[in-house]
Amino acid sequence: MREVYLGWHELAMEALRQEVANPREYKDVDRIVVLGMGGSGIAGDLVALTGLETGSAFVTVVKDFYVPKPVVNDRTLVLAISYSGNTRETLLSLELCSKRTSKIVAVSSGGLLEEYAMKRGIPFVKVRRGLAPRTALPALYAAAMKGLLTVGVSMCESSTLERWFDVLKEVRKAEFDAASLASFLRRARMPLIVASARYAVLATRIKNELNENAKMPAKVEIAPELFHNDIVGWERKLYSDRAIVVESDIPYEVEYLKLYTEILTDVGFEVEMLRLIGDGVVPRVLYGSLVAGLASVKVAEIAGIDPLATKSIAAYKSFINNMEGEIRRTLGLSD
Ligand code: F6R
Numbered sequence: 001m002r003e004v005y006l007g008w009h010e011l012a013m014e015a016l017r018q019e020v021a022n023p024r025e026y027k028d029v030d031r032i033v034v035l036g037m038g039g040s041g042i043a044g045d046l047v048a049l050t051g052l053e054t055g056s057a058f059v060t061v062v063k064d065f066y067v068p069k070p071v072v073n074d075r076t077l078v079l080a081i082s083y084s085g086n087t088r089e090t091l092l093s094l095e096l097c098s099k100r101t102s103k104i105v106a107v108s109s110g111g112l113l114e115e116y117a118m119k120r121g122i123p124f125v126k127v128r129r130g131l132a133p134r135t136a137l138p139a140l141y142a143a144a145m146k147g148l149l150t151v152g153v154s155m156c157e158s159s160t161l162e163r164w165f166d167v168l169k170e171v172r173k174a175e176f177d178a179a180s181l182a183s184f185l186r187r188a189r190m191p192l193i194v195a196s197a198r199y200a201v202l203a204t205r206i207k208n209e210l211n212e213n214a215k216m217p218a219k220v221e222i223a224p225e226l227f228h229n230d231i232v233g234w235e236r237k238l239y240s241d242r243a244i245v246v247e248s249d250i251p252y253e254v255e256y257l258k259l260y261t262e263i264l265t266d267v268g269f270e271v272e273m274l275r276l277i278g279d280g281v282v283p284r285v286l287y288g289s290l291v292a293g294l295a296s297v298k299v300a301e302i303a304g305i306d307p308l309a310t311k312s313i314a315a316y317k318s319f320i321n322n323m324e325g326e327i328r329r330t331l332g333l334s335d
Contacts, residue, residue: 005174009138009166009171011136015142020125022118031060032077034080036140040140043107045061049285078101078104080106082108085115107127109129167277184242190216192243193207194221202284205288209292209295212296223253234267240264243261274291
């Protein structure tokens with residue numbers, strides 16, 4: 001897995017160069033909804049972050065079987081992302097959305113989503129096959145942005161994306177940062193991952209990487225919301241562990257993260273700051289994701305476990321496949 005993370009820059013560029021199948025332009029798009037779960041859902045979160053950071057779009061990311069009616073109408077562009085192309089939540093929510101809009105873009109490495117797109121002439125971007133979905137993050141994100149550009153939704157130029165991806169060339173620094181993060185995390189029981197709201201995607205990504213690669217539970221807290229609930233939970237000092245605080249680039253966020261660090265330290269936590277590089281929030285989140293991927297693989301190696309296998313996810317997927325008939329009936333979809 002380590003090699004895949006180290007090859008992220010090329011993976012992203014390859015997806016950006018990929019030809020879009022069934023290209024066409026969508027007019028009168030007034031809303032964007034992304035469908036995707038797990039590693040593919042994080043790619044959707046990155047698309048949403050891009051819309052916010054470039055001030056170009058407010059994107060809603062749906063991680064469910066069900067898409068509430070007011071979320072999609074005939075001016076909504078729906079972007080479905082599933083690395084395998086076979087994730088039930090994504091496929092069923094797409095089917096539901098396709099009854100309300102014809103403006104659809106799909107991204108996968110194959111599977112049913114590719115078949116669905118090719119059969120209906122939906123703009124489709126294919127990413128490199130054979131990877132664990134979570135390790136394909138930059139490819140899924142780049143492919144999603146390429147798909148959006150092709151149908152006429154421009155959150156940023158291709159050249160901006162290329163510049164942002166440059167941060168993924170910093171593999172030596174990332175490996176160094178990952179080694180120090182891994183040695184900090186190896187003794188954690190349920191590390192706490194903390195970030196300001198603008199970096200919430202990265203906090204979730206770090207948690208997911210620790211879950212899936214290191215087989216470790218983790219908890220995410222986002223500031224300033226955490227000051228309105230979480231901090232009270234520490235008053236009795238019932239639990240302490242290790243915490244990672246994602247560095248911010250905004251002075252007042254730096255200050256309130258310092259305050260939270262003091263609260264945690266007082267409870268007995270050991271706290272380490274995850275320092276980021278990159279010019280802008282998106283490249284900084286990409287760099288942090290690279291470090292988290294490498295660190296979580298390292299923690300797995302130290303613990304003598306296989307970072308790749310995710311047998312609980314496979315068990316859930318077969319459970320949910322058996323329930324498909326019932327879910328379809330509940331959603332009002334024909335069998
Ligand atoms: C596995 C992983 C998972 C998957 C999720 C959805 O590496 O990261 O979180 O991403 O189970 O599957 P896909 O991405 O195939 O739609």
